[in-house]
Amino acid sequence: MGGDPTPKRSAAYVRALASGGASVIELGVPFSDPIADGPTIQAAGLRSRAGGTTLQSLLRSAKQIHRQIDPPLVLMLYVNLIEQRGVQPFFDAVAAVGIAGVIVPDLPLEESGPFSEAAQAAGIDLPLLAAPSSGPRRLAAIARSSSGFVYLVSRYGTTGARKGLSPQTRELIGQAREHAASARLPLAPGFGIATPADVRAVWAAGAQAAVVGSALVRTVASGAPPTALRTQVERLMGRRR
Amino acid sequence: MTDRHRRRPPSAKRQGLPLRYPPRGRFGPFGGQYVPETLMPALEQLERGFLQAWADRTFRDEFDRLARQYGGRPSPLYPAARLTQHAGGAQILLKREDLVHGGAHKFNNVLGQGLLAKRLGKQRIIAETGAGQHGTATAMIGALLGLPVEVYMGAVDVERQSHNVYRMQLMGAKVIPVTTGTQTLKDAINEALRDWVASVETTHYLLGSVVGPHPYPVMVRTFASSIGIELREQVLALQGALPDLVIACVGAGSNALGTFSAFIDDSRVGLLGVEAGGTGRSAGRNSATLSLGSPGVLHGARTYLLQDHEGQIQPTHSIAAGLDYPGVGPEHAYLKEQGRAQYRSVDDAAALRAFHLLARLEGILPALESAHALAAALEEAARRPADDVIVVTLSGRGDKDLITVAARSGVSL
Ligand SMILES: Cc1ncc(COP(=O)(O)O)c(C=O)c1O
Numbered sequence: 264m265g266g267d268p269t270p271k272r273s274a275a276y277v278r279a280l281a282s283g284g285a286s287v288i289e290l291g292v293p294f295s296d297p298i299a300d301g302p303t304i305q306a307a308g309l310r311s312r313a314g315g316t317t318l319q320s321l322l323r324s325a326k327q328i329h330r331q332i333d334p335p336l337v338l339m340l341y342v343n344l345i346e347q348r349g350v351q352p353f354f355d356a357v358a359a360v361g362i363a364g365v366i367v368p369d370l371p372l373e374e375s376g377p378f379s380e381a382a383q384a385a386g387i388d389l390p391l392l393a394a395p396s397s398g399p400r401r402l403a404a405i406a407r408s409s410s411g412f413v414y415l416v417s418r419y420g421t422t423g424a425r426k427g428l429s430p431q432t433r434e435l436i437g438q439a440r441e442h443a444a445s446a447r448l449p450l451a452p453g454f455g456i457a458t459p460a461d462v463r464a465v466w467a468a469g470a471q472a473a474v475v476g477s478a479l480v481r482t483v484a485s486g487a488p489p490t491a492l493r494t495q496v497e498r499l500m501g502r503r504r
Numbered sequence: 505m506t507d508r509h510r511r512r513p514p515s516a517k518r519q520g521l522p523l524r525y526p527p528r529g530r531f532g533p534f535g536g537q538y539v540p541e542t543l544m545p546a547l548e549q550l551e552r553g554f555l556q557a558w559a560d561r562t563f564r565d566e567f568d569r570l571a572r573q574y575g576g577r578p579s580p581l582y583p584a585a586r587l588t589q590h591a592g593g594a595q596i597l598l599k600r601e602d603l604v605h606g607g608a609h610k611f612n613n614v615l616g617q618g619l620l621a622k623r624l625g626k627q628r629i630i631a632e633t634g635a636g637q638h639g640t641a642t643a644m645i646g647a648l649l650g651l652p653v654e655v656y657m658g659a660v661d662v663e664r665q666s667h668n669v670y671r672m673q674l675m676g677a678k679v680i681p682v683t684t685g686t687q688t689l690k691d692a693i694n695e696a697l698r699d700w701v702a703s704v705e706t707t708h709y710l711l712g713s714v715v716g717p718h719p720y721p722v723m724v725r726t727f728a729s730s731i732g733i734e735l736r737e738q739v740l741a742l743q744g745a746l747p748d749l750v751i752a753c754v755g756a757g758s759n760a761l762g763t764f765s766a767f768i769d770d771s772r773v774g775l776l777g778v779e780a781g782g783t784g785r786s787a788g789r790n791s792a793t794l795s796l797g798s799p800g801v802l803h804g805a806r807t808y809l810l811q812d813h814e815g816q817i818q819p820t821h822s823i824a825a826g827l828d829y830p831g832v833g834p835e836h837a838y839l840k841e842q843g844r845a846q847y848r849s850v851d852d853a854a855a856l857r858a859f860h861l862l863a864r865l866e867g868i869l870p871a872l873e874s875a876h877a878l879a880a881a882l883e884e885a886a887r888r889p890a891d892d893v894i895v896v897t898l899s900g901r902g903d904k905d906l907i908t909v910a911a912r913s914g915v916s917l
Binding site (some may be wrong): 294295296298299300301305314317318319324339342344346347348367368370371373374391392393394395396397398401405415419420421425465 | 509536537538539540541542543544545546633685690691694697698701702703705788799800801802803804806809811813814815816817
């Protein structure tokens with residue numbers, strides 16, 4: 264979560280994620296009503312807002328951070344924050360600070376048209392989210408309309424670390440990966456992926472990436488130093504035991 | 505979605521229902537389906553199920569039978585003579601939704617959605633509630649249909665509506681206090697949506713008003729429109745003419761749309777929605793979404809919202825828990841922009857005065873929500889001639905509000 268717990272500490276954590284070997288870094292923008300998020304990320308959003316973080320302040324700090332690190336930055340935020348800025352002005356502003364992509368958890372395929380157009384015009388990737396309930400027809404359409412990668416919500420429910428990966432998740436990755444491949448996009452499962460074993464399992468099932476959210480947010484919430492986050496990423500990436 | 509799913513309910517005309525069934529729930533720029541992908545197939549299934557059920561005579565007969573035998577419909581239309589005399593102008597008639605089973609208009613919607621959930625084979629019902637009226641109505645229907653019910657309710661509302669919490673529990677529902685965010689209706693909806701994202705395969709989310717993603721706004725309006733359909737017939741029978749003005753309170757907007765929908769095409773009938781003016785115009789002191797808000801996206805739809813310049817939703821206030829919500833049904837946003845309905849706000853104090861007035865003059869304790877509509881009706885009646893007719897939807901009864909009202913009067917119960 265961007266700005267969690269304070270803008271300055273958050274920037275140090277982002278640098279730690281980069282030096283640990285993360286290939287893409289997702290910065291959450293806090294929102295008053297995060298319906299897709301479980302308790303861990305909700306709490307992070309509250310800390311971030313209490314620390315004074317706004318979309319505007321986050322864009323400003325992203326501009327600095329992105330110069331200091333190699334992996335691309337991706338914003339995750341809810342539709343209303345985009346709407347209030349204006350769809351095209353938002354994507355232009357995002358591009359101007361060097362952000363590479365935007366993930367919008369409450370933007371399904373059917374509503375994505377104007378957002379995808381504006382993102383494309385600004386040169387920003389807008390991966391759409393696929394879900395366990397999508398089925399083959401929607402999976403194919405979602406992959407075709409995505410850019411950057413296809414974000415696969417790998418189980419029913421909100422964000423949040425869970426114990427172990429369900430067999431259902433593996434099966435789902437198997438189905439989604441063909442659709443992502445025919446759109447020539449990497450498949451990135453997320454939601455409930457927390458441990459190095461989870462990451463290995465989704466890669467073994469055929470995904471090219473893995474999105475780890477709440478498990479890292481928890482480390483930040485614990486007050487651990489940035490080096491702890493770096494070590495955690497190294498383990499997730501299989502660079503350290 | 506195929507075109508087959510977008511067609512209007514085939515039997516709408518027969519029942520005199522409004523024929524406004526916009527594709528994908530778009531009321532001009534408002535409405536839509538801004539929800540996580542996980543829910544999209546369920547919304548498609550719900551829409552298909554709703555359209556098929558509404559076109560099915562067996563379903564409609566069951567809906568009508570239970571509305572009569574269990575719900576006590578039709579609710580009476582009552583010419584409030586002493587109230588009219590007091591206002592000193594136009595005649596005031598009350599549509600008595602307070603007499604419906606459960607004590608509020610919420611009955612119609614829960615009956616329709618409950619029967620639909622059963623038909624769709626769902627094994628569990630979840631709901632949100634503000635005042636506790638929708639939760640109570642859902643608990644009732646869960647007991648009636650033998651389906652387990654879990655109700656999300658903001659911790660602040662659990663506190664101020666403790667009677668309704670107990671009522672829900674008596675009927676077998678589980679009440680889950682919500683401690684996130686502002687701990688009121690908005691956060692109860694957030695929590696219900698989070699539950700539904702995890703449980704959508706087996707669970708029906710029985711949303712309590714004309715908000716949320718399509719098909720909820722149009723489906724809830726359809727179920728709630730018994731109010732307006734009955735009212736139209738009753739007022740014609742009683743007065744021999746349509747009313748000049750129809751007034752209802754607007755929280756999220758279901759009793760108002762259920763009332764207005766029967767009169768939308770009668771351009772000479774004025775439609776007035778009354779929002780909660782709370783204790784002032786500044787942020788956090790009211791819930792007057794259409795009067796003071798701006799368009800944005802919340803809970804799956806584009807509509808008017810109370811929000812800051814970046815789009816963070818603002819805290820709200822109303823003495824009436826059922827009006828305490830920062831959004832409003834997208835169809836209301838559309839009616840406002842079209843100029844077909846007018847919206848204004850009434851503050852806490854005026855609503856309380858109307859509450860006491862109705863109690864003294866007519867022996868009716870209105871819900872504090874409904875008292876907002878009454879207060880506006882008193883103002884309107886006073887400035888209109890005696891041969892004008894104003895109908896007010898009395899959306900619920902005030903038993904649930906006794907503690908609040910007593911506290912305001914310095915009485916401890
Ligand atoms: C008696 C009563 N009236 C009105 C409302 C507001 O709901 P709506 O605006 O959907 O009619 C409520 C909500 O709880 C209520 O209990």
